Amino acid sequence: MTSTTASSASSELALSPASSASSAPSASSASSASSASSASYASSATPAPATSASSSLAAKASGTNTQPVPVNPPHISLLEAPEIGTASAAIETPALVLDLDIARRNIERMQRATSAAGVKLRPHAKAHKCPDISRLQLAEGAVGICCQKVSEAIPFVAAGIRDIHISNEVVGAQKVRQLAELASEVRMSVCVDDPMQIDALAVATVVAGSTLGVFIDIDVGQHRCGVSTLEQAVALAKLIVAHPQLELRGIQAYHGSNQHQRSPEERNRTAGHAAKIAGEMAQGLRAAGFPCDTITGGGTGSAEFDFAHGVYTEIQAGSYVFMDADYASNIYTGELTFEHSLFIASTVMSVAVQGQVVVDAGLKSMSVDSGLPWIWEQGQRSIALTYAGASDEHGVVRPLNAEQAPSTGSTEPTGSSGSTTSSASAPASVDDRSLPPLGTQILLAPGHCDPTFNLYDRLIVVQDERVADVWPIAARGMSW
Amino acid sequence: MTSTTASSASSELALSPASSASSAPSASSASSASSASSASYASSATPAPATSASSSLAAKASGTNTQPVPVNPPHISLLEAPEIGTASAAIETPALVLDLDIARRNIERMQRATSAAGVKLRPHAKAHKCPDISRLQLAEGAVGICCQKVSEAIPFVAAGIRDIHISNEVVGAQKVRQLAELASEVRMSVCVDDPMQIDALAVATVVAGSTLGVFIDIDVGQHRCGVSTLEQAVALAKLIVAHPQLELRGIQAYHGSNQHQRSPEERNRTAGHAAKIAGEMAQGLRAAGFPCDTITGGGTGSAEFDFAHGVYTEIQAGSYVFMDADYASNIYTGELTFEHSLFIASTVMSVAVQGQVVVDAGLKSMSVDSGLPWIWEQGQRSIALTYAGASDEHGVVRPLNAEQAPSTGSTEPTGSSGSTTSSASAPASVDDRSLPPLGTQILLAPGHCDPTFNLYDRLIVVQDERVADVWPIAARGMSW
Numbered sequence: 001m002t003s004t005t006a007s008s009a010s011s012e013l014a015l016s017p018a019s020s021a022s023s024a025p026s027a028s029s030a031s032s033a034s035s036a037s038s039a040s041y042a043s044s045a046t047p048a049p050a051t052s053a054s055s056s057l058a059a060k061a062s063g064t065n066t067q068p069v070p071v072n073p074p075h076i077s078l079l080e081a082p083e084i085g086t087a088s089a090a091i092e093t094p095a096l097v098l099d100l101d102i103a104r105r106n107i108e109r110m111q112r113a114t115s116a117a118g119v120k121l122r123p124h125a126k127a128h129k130c131p132d133i134s135r136l137q138l139a140e141g142a143v144g145i146c147c148q149k150v151s152e153a154i155p156f157v158a159a160g161i162r163d164i165h166i167s168n169e170v171v172g173a174q175k176v177r178q179l180a181e182l183a184s185e186v187r188m189s190v191c192v193d194d195p196m197q198i199d200a201l202a203v204a205t206v207v208a209g210s211t212l213g214v215f216i217d218i219d220v221g222q223h224r225c226g227v228s229t230l231e232q233a234v235a236l237a238k239l240i241v242a243h244p245q246l247e248l249r250g251i252q253a254y255h256g257s258n259q260h261q262r263s264p265e266e267r268n269r270t271a272g273h274a275a276k277i278a279g280e281m282a283q284g285l286r287a288a289g290f291p292c293d294t295i296t297g298g299g300t301g302s303a304e305f306d307f308a309h310g311v312y313t314e315i316q317a318g319s320y321v322f323m324d325a326d327y328a329s330n331i332y333t334g335e336l337t338f339e340h341s342l343f344i345a346s347t348v349m350s351v352a353v354q355g356q357v358v359v360d361a362g363l364k365s366m367s368v369d370s371g372l373p374w375i376w377e378q379g380q381r382s383i384a385l386t387y388a389g390a391s392d393e394h395g396v397v398r399p400l401n402a403e404q405a406p407s408t409g410s411t412e413p414t415g416s417s418g419s420t421t422s423s424a425s426a427p428a429s430v431d432d433r434s435l436p437p438l439g440t441q442i443l444l445a446p447g448h449c450d451p452t453f454n455l456y457d458r459l460i461v462v463q464d465e466r467v468a469d470v471w472p473i474a475a476r477g478m479s480w
Numbered sequence: 481m482t483s484t485t486a487s488s489a490s491s492e493l494a495l496s497p498a499s500s501a502s503s504a505p506s507a508s509s510a511s512s513a514s515s516a517s518s519a520s521y522a523s524s525a526t527p528a529p530a531t532s533a534s535s536s537l538a539a540k541a542s543g544t545n546t547q548p549v550p551v552n553p554p555h556i557s558l559l560e561a562p563e564i565g566t567a568s569a570a571i572e573t574p575a576l577v578l579d580l581d582i583a584r585r586n587i588e589r590m591q592r593a594t595s596a597a598g599v600k601l602r603p604h605a606k607a608h609k610c611p612d613i614s615r616l617q618l619a620e621g622a623v624g625i626c627c628q629k630v631s632e633a634i635p636f637v638a639a640g641i642r643d644i645h646i647s648n649e650v651v652g653a654q655k656v657r658q659l660a661e662l663a664s665e666v667r668m669s670v671c672v673d674d675p676m677q678i679d680a681l682a683v684a685t686v687v688a689g690s691t692l693g694v695f696i697d698i699d700v701g702q703h704r705c706g707v708s709t710l711e712q713a714v715a716l717a718k719l720i721v722a723h724p725q726l727e728l729r730g731i732q733a734y735h736g737s738n739q740h741q742r743s744p745e746e747r748n749r750t751a752g753h754a755a756k757i758a759g760e761m762a763q764g765l766r767a768a769g770f771p772c773d774t775i776t777g778g779g780t781g782s783a784e785f786d787f788a789h790g791v792y793t794e795i796q797a798g799s800y801v802f803m804d805a806d807y808a809s810n811i812y813t814g815e816l817t818f819e820h821s822l823f824i825a826s827t828v829m830s831v832a833v834q835g836q837v838v839v840d841a842g843l844k845s846m847s848v849d850s851g852l853p854w855i856w857e858q859g860q861r862s863i864a865l866t867y868a869g870a871s872d873e874h875g876v877v878r879p880l881n882a883e884q885a886p887s888t889g890s891t892e893p894t895g896s897s898g899s900t901t902s903s904a905s906a907p908a909s910v911d912d913r914s915l916p917p918l919g920t921q922i923l924l925a926p927g928h929c930d931p932t933f934n935l936y937d938r939l940i941v942v943q944d945e946r947v948a949d950v951w952p953i954a955a956r957g958m959s960w
Binding site: 092093094095126148149169170172173174177193194195197201217219223224225226227228232256280347348349350351352354356358360361363364365367369388391392394395396438439448450451454455456457476477479480 | 572573574577589606627629648651652654655672673676677697699703704705706707708712736757776786827828829830831832833836838840841843844845847848849870871872873874876883918919930931935936937955957959
């Protein structure tokens, strides 16, 4: 769908909401199907009151004075897609923006280094959830992709990607069935760390008539998933090879938290420890007569060390294409450094409170789990402004190094757990002329790229200060 | 669309991805439209290399070995919708689940208290983005709804809701035009705190031929948006009434951070201060000859105090329907308390690391800006288990009051800014028999309901331990 078409749909919807919705079946039709009043998750100490107001709510809700709700009408979520050629400064905000030339340089740099190390690159799609980005990576030499959940893989299969590793355990009947069905279409693999997972995979692949690759997940120090002894790994290997439709392809040895250690010495040391465990596990499995062709793991923060330790055959990095404030806070001393290509375009929408401005991008436009975003100016982190606090749809921007409280208003505390603030406080006598005026577009580098991508339906691709393309973030929200 | 239909679409897609996608136009067709190599946001110190590999990437990406990507195909995002009647324990996870009977009790309780205070209730839809919930609120007596962004209002207009206040400033040509168009369909209003906003609204409403309500936004202590002096408010009022198609309806006086102060005395004191400022502003505007019929503001944490201070004519609360771990951390001493109705259903997907289990809901299934979720058991916060850390798609669950490091694995630090951890650390000699086994469904009460709703396309509505309905979170992602 072109952005022109999307704009047309927008106008039509705004002017004729009833007719737009009339062809969609009611999503509320079953809301009175159950008349029971007991609350499944409620404490038994608080029984539901049997008032007539309560019992008639569902009936009222499906009354005739409202129109049926379309189920996630796709034309609505595409309303603001900019037309190709739009000046990047005119993109309606908030919007997730990719500088394509920078992203390409990052993709080339990682592929070159990985190939030079004699290792395969299987970039992680959980970072972006966007098949168009995977295509760039595959075109450059990646052997396939990783996904973190079964549903996440579906849009990538639909986009024609033929080799996907689910770098995670999968538990749940519907998920396992879907995985087995996907494996009948494309080359798929998955991780296990428990015999029950293998049993479920074996049954589902027989039903689907598919062959599925299996990796034994090894805990190399993160202490999240994965087995920690050779005895456990051998026991799982025995169960896997008992099923001819399950192919034991090797081990996964991923250390997620090591990616974010700031010191390169720490990352190298931890990566070395992980590689040592992984190498011993692989050797032990082979000595016990099991195949272990692939040792997969590693990430943007550890890749250069993973290459050097010479154990991994495949690297799962993802964030290197984009960078984020957290990854940029690592110290890099080697050649494998990357540039910021991903930004949230925001707009100054209030300048009423002295000593600050407010932008229109908050908690619903970025994930702050790894910290607040950086303001991006002139190709680098701003030396003048800081994003000082986020609430649902607002971001407070203040001059950097401001040291005192605002001179306007009352003495109420401004901090709260309902809004996330940095340690920077507001200035008393800032020169407001140095703050950007109402309507200014402000670029933000997100704190954590992966969950930020997961908030957007599309990626605005920019080249030469213009919108060059709009790519669907097709796996957005696909977390099961 | 019923869940049965969604399931059919699922099977079809998995088996025939190419045919599913073939009718969608390519989203990549314009990716080579711009051949310029300069990077709009890049530092000039890092020019783009002019290698042939780089310049041919776009061409390779639109090559013939991949199928076109459907633009957010709606049948994919609905894959896992459970059928009506499914046992709640069998819901595929992660899923956002609403206990309907509890939600109804909360809706009734707030409406009863608001009506008893002689105040109007205009519940905030930014909390849930789900028109079906607004319908329940309107059926119970709400006068309309609030939205925080223009795009957020669109699915509610499409759902037949006829009175919407945008409780925020709106800056941006496309947004303002859309707002003016919506105002020709339903009763709309918006906030201003700057003359330029009024100018833009005046032009757009003339073009659209619509009438738009306008509220002057007052800073009552939060120091986010809003003017702080009567002179500023009067100046804005003069500009507004100069345009007959703009209706000055009153003032907005919202103190967001006060909603989350733990002490009821603090909330009461801050609410009293906000009410005093709001009352003086309203009186001053009226004395200057301007209308000020409505004073809107307040929220779940302050409503009981806002009623008592007698200044607000309209309350904007939203979270009261659901509660979350943050709101539940407030201390409530009055009658206006609410029960948890909103949960994330998750599943134990790894039990391999001693002393903990891992669930399949992480940063992409909940917002952790206001803290990690609570584990919910037997109608209350678990006294046995705690959600100790989140990464993108994982949550680590440990016994409560565990005090020592895990006995397995290496000595690497487990904390990192790439994963969010609580202060609880792992146990040394926990009895693993007390931990839930693989496949167990675990309910989580999210830390912050608003941005958590924004991660899901649908709400699974449960009554009597069964799925009673599936409601679209139709404004999910609508942040412009």
